[in-house]
Amino acid sequence: MSRPRTSSVCQLIVLPILLLSWIVVLFSFAPWAEAQLQVGYYNHTCPSAERLIRTIVLASIRRDPGNGPGLVRLFFHDCFVRGCDASVLLDTAPGSNATSVEKASQANTPSLRGFSVIDRAKRVLERRCHGTVSCADIVALAARDATGIMGGVQFAMPSGRRDGRASNVSDVLNSLPPPFANASMLVGSFAAKNLTADDMVTLSGAHSFGRSHCSVFSFRLYPQIAADMNATYGRFLRRRCPAATGRRDRVVDLDPKTELLLDNQYYRNVQTREVLFPSDVTLLSQNDTAALVDLYASNRTAWKVRFAEAMVKMGNLDVLTGDQGEIRRFCNRVN
Numbered sequence: 001m002s003r004p005r006t007s008s009v010c011q012l013i014v015l016p017i018l019l020l021s022w023i024v025v026l027f028s029f030a031p032w033a034e035a036q037l038q039v040g041y042y043n044h045t046c047p048s049a050e051r052l053i054r055t056i057v058l059a060s061i062r063r064d065p066g067n068g069p070g071l072v073r074l075f076f077h078d079c080f081v082r083g084c085d086a087s088v089l090l091d092t093a094p095g096s097n098a099t100s101v102e103k104a105s106q107a108n109t110p111s112l113r114g115f116s117v118i119d120r121a122k123r124v125l126e127r128r129c130h131g132t133v134s135c136a137d138i139v140a141l142a143a144r145d146a147t148g149i150m151g152g153v154q155f156a157m158p159s160g161r162r163d164g165r166a167s168n169v170s171d172v173l174n175s176l177p178p179p180f181a182n183a184s185m186l187v188g189s190f191a192a193k194n195l196t197a198d199d200m201v202t203l204s205g206a207h208s209f210g211r212s213h214c215s216v217f218s219f220r221l222y223p224q225i226a227a228d229m230n231a232t233y234g235r236f237l238r239r240r241c242p243a244a245t246g247r248r249d250r251v252v253d254l255d256p257k258t259e260l261l262l263d264n265q266y267y268r269n270v271q272t273r274e275v276l277f278p279s280d281v282t283l284l285s286q287n288d289t290a291a292l293v294d295l296y297a298s299n300r301t302a303w304k305v306r307f308a309e310a311m312v313k314m315g316n317l318d319v320l321t322g323d324q325g326e327i328r329r330f331c332n333r334v335n
């Protein structure tokens with residue numbers, strides 16, 4: 001008789017503890033526990049927000065297709081530096097040091113583009129739903145739309161980000177990988193953002209559209225064409241990027257084959273070493289990254305699916321939510 005009573009007492013004490021710890025574990029691993037962002041975040045507060053952003057992005061790409069790659073890169077440069085908080089959009093406050101903001105970094109000036117598209121979307125959204133849609137969300141949704149329009153990769157982008165109040169030029173080169181990075185530097189720089197080597201290879205596929213300035217990679221053309229660059233491609237690039245260009249920094253397409261399409265052609269270019277940066281060709285130097293290059297080169301759908309997932313994952317980087325940060329009135333300055 002006494003034995004069943006002891007065990008039921010034990011059960012009374014132990015079971016709730018087990019249940020509680022199970023709930024704690026469940027919640028700490030549940031995706032909704034970490035991501036406070038939501039798909040359709042503006043459905044009630046500004047129902048036309050996503051449609052308006054898409055319309056503006058589409059019009060901007062029709063006017064100048066360079067806006068598409070520009071917006072995708074803007075999203076990357078925003079999220080990697082202080083998180084996706086639109087800090088990349090801030091101008092220097094009047095009276096302070098003109099070279100102090102992220103925008104002024106050599107990684108962003110003069111190459112980053114798409115700012116005017118974000119400003120136009122913000123103006124329209126402020127008229128429609130004053131003080132509601134953050135600049136950080138506009139950057140993320142515009143990058144998603146550019147991906148859809150130029151790559152046919154459709155996906156839902158969660159929103160609910162708020163805008164940061166700070167931007168420091170010194171954060172940029174510490175956070176973004178340089179174009180001369182080798183594979184382990186790239187893996188390390190993405191790992192610092194909780195992104196995997198697979199995410200890095202997958203997101204590098206964005207180098208299948210858009211452009212680069214010659215100054216970024218001319219060290220691979222002169223005095224000799226780099227050993228790890230396709231020689232024919234190197235000679236083609238030399239004509240586009242002459243050694244003595246004076247002060248003019250010309251631009252060339254990142255993808256010599258399908259420059260207006262965001263597609264898996266990038267991975268074929270890596271395989272044939274027809275890519276501009278050491279950070280591209282280095283993907284062949286490690287077994288795991290090279291295997292993924294081969295997979296994506298031959299399987300466009302696999303890359304598209306993973307690219308969409310990786311963009312959403314990047315969009316979660318150190319986001320401000322709830323009562324953190326603010327909803328800026330103008331994307332280029334804090335309220």
Ligand code: HEM
Pocket residue numbers: 066069070072073076111112113177178179180181186200203204206207209210211212213214216254277279
């Ligand atoms: C893996 C490390 C990366 C390095 C070292 C790198 C470096 C660069 C450089 C140097 C340029 C040329 C800028 C210019 O001179 O105009 C460029 C362009 C570009 N990058 Fe990356 N990038 C990386 C990853 C990414 C990622 C993750 C994305 C987005 C998902 C991205 C999207 C782009 C796009 C779309 C362009 C063309 C921009 C335009 O046409 O305006 N890059 N990148």
